[in-house]
Amino acid sequence: MNGFSLWGYEMRAALRRPAPLFLSFFIPLLLLGLVLLSVYSLIPQNEENIQAAIVDFDQTFETKALVNQLSEDDEMKKALTLLPMSSGKADEQFSNGLLAGIITIPKGFSESLRIGENEPIQVVTNEEQPLSANMLKLLLDSGAMYISASQSAVNTVYDLHIKELSDSGERSQKLQQAILTLTLFALSRNDAFSQEELRSGSRIGWKAHGLLAVLLTVISSFALLFHWFDSKHAPSSMLLRLRSYHITQVQLFRVQWGKWFFLISIIGCVYWGLATWWSNLLSAESTLIILLMAAFLASLIACCRSLITHIGLRMIALLLVTFLGLGAGGVWVPSLYLPEYLSSAAWNPFGILYSLYSENMMGEDFSRVLLVKIIVWTLLLFVAGLLFALRKERRHAYVSYFKRS
Structure with missing residues (x-):
């Protein structure tokens, strides 16, 4: 019986016993x-915006611009509703638990900016609404930053230019002009928040990152589950019977690797098709990544099979290696949020596969370095498994593979 015939037998046996495939x-x-x-x-679900009152005791151009800015900003409106009201009404609604906080602009606030002092805006938060109260503080941090920027700019212009003017009237006029100009500039021309298009730690976006995390996890889980279910149908008596037909451990290693590679490739294509609604299934790039992942997982399982005989210990080792690799490779959590010693592990094979999938989804050319790395991983595991199989043959003193008549 040659290797190809044995592989065909294994595939027929897998199809005649559909339960392991179905469950996996x-x-x-x-x-x-x-x-x-x-x-x-x-x-x-359907969480309402944070309700907060703003009480302006100063009633100047700067404070009115600030109140209008915070109340009308599009980004602020998504999370916070600011309600200008009197002090008495704000205290009453706050006591009734209708407000998450009260923002009070003290009298003389604008004057303090003009003379270089920093009169703080008072913020009182409701302890009975801790989540909304903490969110309110975070949202108001931006306001504090651009008010501080405006004050610093006014002080700089005054020290370098305005105070050198001899005419007190002109000096006062220039100071008022600087306050108006720099305050509006600090407000970023009616944008309370300067925005930059970022991917929040994942360069392909959270939606695509979640899709890849699910895809790599389910393919890896299928490979481990099928190996577990399939190993239950391979008792030691069957191995002894195969040996009577001169089927060595090395031949079994190659046959098992070929079976797992074929099935993982097929199931990986199905998972990929379900994840992308078959839109990118037949592209050469996606097919190549699936084949590389199938070859790597087949080599990993085959190597562990040659090294660890007991199925329970083997599954524990495979689970630890797989899930630690997925977690440390930036598959579940983007590498930006991982410790530096994990995010800098450029040789993590699961991280390499994730990077290849990311490049494919972004329409970029594959990095040759990443391709070489995953191929090296696959070859190292394949050769290591082959050497373990040879060592097992020598230990059993079975010579049909090493010496032929």
Whole structure:
């Protein structure tokens, strides 16, 4: 019996016993659905904006511009509703628990800016609404920054230019002009927040990152589950029977690797098609990544099979290696949020696969360095598994592979 015939037998056996394939395919999807439902249930739905009152005792141009800016800014409106009102009404609604906080602009606030002092805006938050109160503080940090920037700019212009003027009337006029100009400039021309298009730690965006995290996790889970279910149908008596047909551990290693590579490739294409609605399934780039991942996972499982005989210990080792690799490789959490010693681990094979998938989704050319790295990983695991299989043959003193008549 040659290797190809044995591979065909293994494939027919896998198809005649569809339960391992069926369970290995649907269990990751079921677990994923349960996790997503649990996370979704923890997210508050239809959450109202934070309600806060703003009381202006100064009533100057600068404070009115500030109140209008905070009240009308588009980004601020998404999370915070500022309600200008009198002090008495604000205290009454705050006592009734209708407000998360009260922002009070003290009298003389604008004058303090003119003379270089920093009269603070008073913010009182409701301890009975801790989440809204903390969010209010975060949102107002931006206001504090551009007010401070405006004051610093006015002081600089005054020290370098205005105070040198001899005419007190002209000096006062220039000071008022600087305050008006720099305050409006600090408000960024009616934008309370200067915005920059960022990907929040994931350069492909959170939606695409989540898609890749799910894809790599379910493919890896399928490979481990199928190996576990399939190993239960390979008792030691079967191995002894195969040996009577001169089937060595090395041949078994190659046959098992070929079976896992083929099945992981097929199931990986199905998962990829489900994830992308079949829109990018037939592209050469996506097919190449799936084949590389299938070859890596097949080599990892085959190497562990040659090294660890006990199926329980083998599965524990595979679970630890796989899930630690996924976690440390920036698959679940973007590498920006990982410790430096993890994010700088450029040789993590799962991180390499994630990077290749990211480049494919962004339409970029594959990095040759990443391709070489994942190929090296696959070859190292394949050769290591092959050497372990040879060592096992020598230990059993079975010579048919080393010496032929």
